[in-house]
Amino acid sequence: MKLEDILQKYYGYETFREGQKELIEHVMNNQSALGILPTGGGKSICYQVPGIARGGLTLVISPLISLMKDQVDTLSAAGIPAAYLNSQQKAAEVRAVESDLKKGAYQFLYVAPERFEQNNFRYLLTQLDIRLIAFDEAHCISKWGHDFRPSYRQVVSRVMTIGAPCIAVTATATVDVRKDIQELLYISDDCVVETSIKRDNLDFKIDPTFQKDKMVRRYVKEHMKDSGIIYATTRKQVEALSEQFTDQNISHTIYHAGLSSEVREQNQTAFVNDNSPVMIATNAFGMGIDKSNVRYVIHYNLPQDLESYYQEAGRAGRDGLQSECILLYSEQDIRLQQFFIGNTPDEVIQERKKEKLEKMVQYTKTTQCLQGTLINYFNPEEHLEPCGRCTNCLMEAKYDMSVEAKKLMSCLIRIKTPVSRGILTKVIRGEQVSQEMSQLSTFGLMKDYETKDIHGFIDTLLFNGYLDEIDGKLHVHPSAKDVLMSDVKIMTHYHPVSYNERVTIHTLVNVDxxxxxxxxxxxxxxxxxxxxxxxxxxxxxxxxxxxxxxxxxxxxxxxxxxxxxxxxxxxxxxxxxxxxxxxxxx
CATH class of the missing domain: 1.10.150.80 (HRDC domain)
Incomplete structure (x- = not known):
């Protein structure tokens, strides 16, 4: 059966989405592959379709019991025999599944990585016809990932002895995480398929309001017909918000690690089934939750890194309809995350977490497009364009930098070869780089500007799509001719400073x-x-x-x-x- 026939028969789609077929074909050619596709981008199909096509058994390593159950229910409903083994099953259930596995009754088996610690399970695998191995939520493998699980990483050496090709899929992977996964699973660069994390139906917003509680209550009341998730950092904050919602008669449920597994499951079911429209939760909630009609995700506190933020915010709008991702933050949030990071025993990982927190803080302060900032973090070489919907895109930029844009792009063109932003800045500020560059007509053309201001202009050009940054080098995009050859205006948030003017400094604004x-x-x-x-x-x-x-x-x-x-x-x-x-x- 052709791949498209399988897609049509079991999933009801006539064509594959971007990246899916390329990834599947690698697996069909017995090549291990890595797929980085956005939330809602159809990652499961990337290992389920080739699993059906290859026959035999596909072994899926999954981090959460709830995720396993959802996937098995979905496959079973489509007429595809599937099962899972997890710690919540009774001994008789486990024996029944193992017996059916030996008979070849299933095409898919979902297990947690901890299952490989059992000798009898490893022996069972030697008796099965395993033709494909899939790592779901593959960022959990990497020690640089935001949801790193040591058991996930430890299972790799055992899985590799099975002799079947591997496919790893995730929605969020920085360059470091991607390389780590590739090394562990022996995946070549040619077999990495990464599509844009860009999702045009998400509106990213930042609100530094001091009165978080009032803002959240007001927002939820204004969206009573919508389903949403509110993330808070601590259990205490989840409980406090829940008390406020109860006082205001706002229907909701909660989720955090301090609740029993039975209560967590009940609350999750109530939310997924639309019995409780609002979920207030810590980051213990959400991975693998396939609820498509979440209209908003509010982060009450600043997350520790952009990977966590994007994965959690990305649970909004999985059905493709317009949805909002709102981030609230305060200085206290930063101090709390610093405290958590300070308790990390591994010094190398601790330093990496500090760097990631700094990137998270920078996200709250940038004047550039918020979606573009996220895209640039995960894939620095992707061509950027303003989304036109986020807080920053909707905020009026008051400085016309068209003249500065022409100078910068003209200078880059005259250099004739891609260079780093540091080199471009030095040349246009008139700082010695090489004898050849000092002879350019654009040398020193912006000598009166600060380095940080020029970097800001370069960022604006990148985020408006007039420049690309590939392998750390700047390239002029073809669209730049619209600026160079016409009167197209480029606006930014730069404020020119005259060193002769007197400036009154106010430490606070809006003071009565x-x-x-x-x-x-x-x-x-x-x-x-x-x-x-x-x-x-x-x-x-x-x-x-x-x-x-x-x-x-x-x-x-x-x-x-x-x-x-x-x-x-x-x-x-x-x-x-x-x-x-x-x-x-x-």
Whole structure:
């Protein structure tokens, strides 16, 4: 049976999606292969179709019991005999599956990597006709992956003795993770198929709001008919949000590792079946959950890395309909992630995690397209274009950098060979690189600009698709002629600085000066009552934060710099009362 016939018969599709057939053909040619396809990109088909075509048994190594069950149910519903072995099965169930396996009753067997630690299972494998081995969620193999599982990595040496080709699939893999998987599974560069992580139906948004709770409650109430996931870093935060939702009569359920397996399964089922439209969870929830109608994913806290963020955010809109991915963050989130990283025993991995956290923080601060930033992180050589829907694309860029763009691209063209952004910056700033380059007409053309500003212009050109960066070298894209030969404008967020102008520096914005003065009077009254200097109660900076953020609960107060447990109890009620009183008069 042809591959397309299998696709049509069992899955109801007439054609393969991008990357699928290429990956399948590698496997059909007995070549081990790696597929990096976005969430919702049809990764399972990439090993199920060749598994059916090759005959015999396909052994699938999967990280989660829930994922195994979903896949086996889906295959069985399509008339494809499949089974799984996991730790939750009774001994009689295991024996029955093993007996059927020996009879050749199944085409697919799903197991967790820990199953290979059992001698009787390894002996069972020697009696089976295994013709393909699949690693689902393959990033779990790599020690550089965000969901690294040592058992996944340890099973590789045992699997390789079976003698069947391997296929590994994942939605998220950085360059380091990809190379690690390739080395472990002996996969050549020619057998790596990577499609863009770009998903045009996802709108990425960043909201640095201080009042996270209010924002989340408001958003969910405005989308009561939609299904969504809210991710929080800790179990405590999940429980706190759940209490608020209960008080507001918002239907929801929760998921974290502190719940029993029975409760987790019940809650997950309620969410998947649309009985509870909202799931509040830690990152323990989500891998392999094939719920297609999730309309929004909100991250209440900053994740530790972009891999985790993209995989979790990517659970929105798997049906292809427009969906939102919203990231909330605060400085406290960064400190919490730093604490977690500090407890990593392996120093090399700890340093790598610090680097990844820095990339995550940079994502919250970039002025470039958010989807483009994610694409650039996973595949630096992919041609970028602004999505036109994210927070940054919708934010008005006020500086016309068309002149700077023409200078930079003209300089790169005159150099005649691709160079790094560092070399381009030096040449256009007039810094000596080589005698040949110092003779260019564009040498020193932007000598009055800071290096960081030129890098910002280069980023804008990359993210607008006028430059490409391949192997660390810049190339002028054909679309650049629209800028060079016409009056096309390129806008950015650059602010030119005149070194002769006087600049008034404000450390905070949106501060209510009247409220600030009112809070100073309250502080003075307290200081007199307690016979202590005013600054020992709260500093001016803390009062400024009060005036800016206007907290009206102890929980909101506690998150402000300068507020400890003692001051929260003894001083804050007076300030909360003062803020509420002030708000009622304006």
């Amino acid at each position: 000066e009247d409220l600030f003065e009112h809070l100073k009077k309250v502080r003075k009254e307290l200081s007199v009552e307690m016979n202590v200097p005013p600054f020992t109660i709260f500093s001016d900076r803390t009062l400024t934060l009060f005036a800016q953020k206007q907290p009206t609960t102890k929980q909101e107060m506690f998150h402000i710099e300068g507020v400890g447990s003692y001051k929260l109890k003894h001083y804050c009620p007076r300030f909360i009362e003062a803020i509420k009183s002030y708000q009622s008069t304006v």
